[in-house]
Amino acid sequence: MKALYSLFAVCSLMFAACSDNKPVELYNTKAALPSSPKYNLDGLKVITSFVNKTKGTASTLYGNDQALKSAIDGNKTVGTNEVFTLVTWKQQDDDHWFGAKIPSDIESVEVIKTTSSGNSVAVNYQQLNGKSLDLKADTSGQSERIKYILGQKPSVLP
Structure with missing residues (x-):
């Protein structure tokens, strides 16, 4: 009987050793934004975020204080020195949560900057x-x- 228990224990250990354990990343480094002089997120605040299920993308709209105030007011008029930055990522399945999606590779960064040009406001889009x-x-x-980005409503925060 003792031999049977020993054989069972050895077989259990062998089956446990045959698992397919691939290393799982704890941090999503794929979605990290590269540092670039072409855009700057320093000092910008999150205005809103949204997901496009048909395209499989996730986006976050950032803005400076003037842009945030303008978005809260409904972007009725575009003011000067506003900076809106829309970052869009492709989505991937989350290895840690079944059915969940997380950002993957960066798809695009869209930057809108407004400046005063005499009596009017100039809008620069990249x-x-x-x-x-x-x-x-x-x-x-x-x-x-530009219309789409400026038309985004800010997230309601408590």
Whole structure:
């Protein structure tokens, strides 16, 4: 009987040793933003975040104090010295939580800066694409993107 228990223990240890344990990353380094002089998130606050399930992306809109105040007021008028930065990531499955999605590789960074130009306000839009943050040269559709970004409602925080 003692031999049977010993054999059972040895077989259990062998089965436990045959598992497929792949190393799991504790931190999502894939979604980290590269440092670049093309954009700057220092001092910006989160205005809102959202997910596009059809495209499989997650986005966060950041802004400086003037942009945050303008977003809270509903962006009725564009003021000077506002900076909006929309960062969009592709999504991937979360290894730690079944069914959850987390950000993956960076897809784009869109930056809107407003400056005063005489009596009017000039709006500068840039779109940086991919991990290398290449400047998108195609300027078609910029006005729609500006309208879309400025139309985002801020998250309600307690």
